[in-house]
Amino acid sequence: MGDDLPRSLTRAAVVTAALAALGAALAAFVHASPALVGGLAALVAFATAFALAATARALHAPDDVREPRTVHATRALEPLPGDVTRRGVFDRFWLYAAGAFAVLGIVPFVALARNAAPSGTKWRAGARLVTPDGVALRADDLAVGGVETVFPEGHVSDYDSTTLLLRLPSDAVGGADRRDWMHDGNVAFSKICTHAGCPVALYRQASLELYCPCHQSVFDVVHAARPVSGPATRALPQLALDVDPEGYLIARGDFSGPIGPDSWGRTA
Numbered sequence: 595m596g597d598d599l600p601r602s603l604t605r606a607a608v609v610t611a612a613l614a615a616l617g618a619a620l621a622a623f624v625h626a627s628p629a630l631v632g633g634l635a636a637l638v639a640f641a642t643a644f645a646l647a648a649t650a651r652a653l654h655a656p657d658d659v660r661e662p663r664t665v666h667a668t669r670a671l672e673p674l675p676g677d678v679t680r681r682g683v684f685d686r687f688w689l690y691a692a693g694a695f696a697v698l699g700i701v702p703f704v705a706l707a708r709n710a711a712p713s714g715t716k717w718r719a720g721a722r723l724v725t726p727d728g729v730a731l732r733a734d735d736l737a738v739g740g741v742e743t744v745f746p747e748g749h750v751s752d753y754d755s756t757t758l759l760l761r762l763p764s765d766a767v768g769g770a771d772r773r774d775w776m777h778d779g780n781v782a783f784s785k786i787c788t789h790a791g792c793p794v795a796l797y798r799q800a801s802l803e804l805y806c807p808c809h810q811s812v813f814d815v816v817h818a819a820r821p822v823s824g825p826a827t828r829a830l831p832q833l834a835l836d837v838d839p840e841g842y843l844i845a846r847g848d849f850s851g852p853i854g855p856d857s858w859g860r861t862a
C-alpha cells in the first residue's frame with residue numbers, strides 16, 4: 595500500500611464490504627451453506643480493514659514536514675489549507691460501510707429466526723390430521739388410550755411430518771403440561787426420535803410413555819414428551835391441536851421445534 599493510495603481503491607473496498615454484508619444477510623436468509631455466510635462475513639471484515647488502513651494512511655501527516663522558523667509575533671491564525679478541510683475520507687462511503695456492518699449485525703438474528711420458525715415439515719395452521727390412508731380424524735375417533743400415526747392432509751408420504759396422535763385419559767389430562775395444546779384428550783407429537791431419528795413406535799398406556807426401540811429412549815407423554823431415560827436429550831416436538839368448524843382435528847401451526855436429532859435434514 596503506497597503513500598498515495600488512490601481514494602477510488604478505498605471506496606471500492608468500502609463498497610465491497612457493503613455488498614458482501616448484504617450478500618451474507620441474503621445467504622443466511624435463504625439457508626445457504628455456513629461456509630458461504632462465513633466467507634462473505636470475512637470479506638466484509640477484510641475489505642473494511644483495508645479501507646480503514648488506507649484512510650488512516652491518508653490522514654497521517656508526512657514525517658518530513660518542517661515548519662520554517664519565523665519571528666514569533668502575535669498574528670492572526672491563518673485558515674487551514676483547503677485540502678485539509680475538504681478531505682473527504684468521512685464522506686458518504688463511510689455511511690455505506692456503517693450500513694454494511696449494521697446489515698452484517700443482523701445476520702445472526704436472521705439465521706436464528708429462520709432456524710426457529712419452521713420444523714421442515716408440512717404441518718401448517720389449519721392442516722387436518724389424517725391417517726396414512728388419508729382419512730381425516732375427528733376429536734372422538736380415537737379411543738381413550740389409543741394411538742394413531744397421522745399426517746397433514748395431502749402429505750401422507752412426507753416422512754418428516756409423521757406424527758403420533760394419542761388420546762389421554764381425563765385424569766392424565768388434568769396434570770398435563772400444555773393442556774391448551776390438546777383437544778378433548780388428543781395430543782400429538784413428532785414420531786421421529788430426537789436422538790437419532792428412528793420412529794418412536796411403542797406406546798405404553800399404563801405409564802403414558804413413548805418408547806423408541808432403537809436405543810430405548812423413553813418420553814413422558816403427560817409432560818410434553820420430555821425424555822425421562824435413554825440417550826435422547828430433547829423432547830419430541832409437539833403439535834398444538836384444535837378442531838375446524840366441521841369437527842375435524844387440525845393443527846394450529848407447525849411443531850414446537852425442529853424434528854429429529856440436531857443433524858436431521860441439515861447437509862451443510
Ligand code: FES
Binds near residue numbers: 791806809810824826
Ligand atoms: S433413535 Fe431413538 S433412542 Fe436412539
